[in-house]
Amino acid sequence: xxxxxxxxxxxxxxxxxxxxxxxxxxxxxxxxxxxxxxxxxxxxxxxxxxxxxxxxxxxxxxxxxxxxxxxxxxxxxxxxxxxxxxxxxxxxxxxxxxxxxxxxxxxxxxxxxxxxxxxxxxxxxxxxxxxxxxxxxxxxxxxxxxxxxxxxxxxxxxxxxxxxxxxxxxxxxxxxxxxxxxxxxxxxxxxxxxxxxxxxxxxxxxxxxxx
Numbered sequence: 001x002x003x004x005x006x007x008x009x010x011x012x013x014x015x016x017x018x019x020x021x022x023x024x025x026x027x028x029x030x031x032x033x034x035x036x037x038x039x040x041x042x043x044x045x046x047x048x049x050x051x052x053x054x055x056x057x058x059x060x061x062x063x064x065x066x067x068x069x070x071x072x073x074x075x076x077x078x079x080x081x082x083x084x085x086x087x088x089x090x091x092x093x094x095x096x097x098x099x100x101x102x103x104x105x106x107x108x109x110x111x112x113x114x115x116x117x118x119x120x121x122x123x124x125x126x127x128x129x130x131x132x133x134x135x136x137x138x139x140x141x142x143x144x145x146x147x148x149x150x151x152x153x154x155x156x157x158x159x160x161x162x163x164x165x166x167x168x169x170x171x172x173x174x175x176x177x178x179x180x181x182x183x184x185x186x187x188x189x190x191x192x193x194x195x196x197x198x199x200x201x202x203x204x205x206x207x208x209x210x211x
Contacts (some may be wrong), residue, residue, distance in 0.1 A: 008033070008206065009076065010085040012048065012182075013171075014133035015163050016155065017140035017147075022189050023133065023198065024085040030199055034078075035084045036071050038064075050155065057099040058109040064091050065113070069120055076125055088124065092117045094168040098162050129205050130178040132171050137161055139184045179205050 008031070010019045021037055028035035045063050049056040068088040075082045096113050099105040105113075135143075137160050143153050170178065179201060186196040 002094070005165070006076075007078070007080040007082060008081055008129075008130065009084075009127050010202075010206075011087045011127035011134065012127045013087055013129045013167075015135060015140055016137045017142075017144040017160075018133040019143060019183055020085050020133060023131070023189070026063055026188060026195060027199070028083050028201065031081065031083075031202075033081045033083045034075070035083050035085070036070075036075055036196070047150075050152070053099065053102075053104045055057075057096075057105040058113065061091060061096045061099070061113055062116075063145055065117060065120070072124060084127070087127065087130065088117075088120075089170075089174075093167045094122060094163055098159075098166055102159075103183055104164065126176045128177060129202070130174065130176060131202065132167070132178060132180045133183050134167075134171075134180055135183045137164065140164075177205065 009112060012027075014020050024037065027033065038044060043060075043063060045056050045060040049060045064090065068086070068091065073085065075084065096105060097109060100110040102109070112163050117151050137157060141157070144148070144155065151159050171178065179203065181198060186194045186198070188198050
């Protein structure tokens with residue numbers, strides 16, 4: 001029914017190693033939201049991609065696009081409060097675009113991918129609040145090393161730098177409600193005071209949005 005109240009939809013965006021999954025879980029626990037995580041451990045292309053980006057770039061991006069679109073439909077069909085680890089917009093605006101810029105995805109594949117996303121975007125509802133975790137490359141490298149995923153050992157510094165530049169460009173253009181959090185001097189995983197600061201910022205935005 002049209003009068004049925006929609007649940008809050010919050011999403012966390014940020015580069016590899018920015019802390020998206022950790023903050024997703026912490027905020028879900030604090031606000032009693034349903035958490036949806038990026039499909040990583042069961043991704044059949046990820047390890048191959050880091051070994052040969054040019055060969056597997058299109059396959060990987062199509063997998064992510066499909067997975068996140070399914071998540072989006074599932075999340076928003078239940079009218080519950082949800083928080084999502086990484087958005088579908090990042091797939092096309094950041095990762096696919098970067099692969100194309102680096103000549104790791106052909107013009108033909110990128111155009112095909114972008115066209116598919118454009119058709120799918122008609123059915124998407126943007127987050128009520130997008131939280132962007134901004135982090136410099138040394139912070140990203142440190143946190144990537146700490147979590148110790150074997151397939152991430154081959155990630156290059158310049159790859160992370162290129163992603164960061166695209167993130168900054170995208171977040172400047174992003175026209176919906178957003179909250180930017182600089183994480184270089186924050187440790188919301190281990191420091192309760194830092195987590196409290198983040199929760200307070202999120203609460204301020206949510207109260208303004210929904211009350």
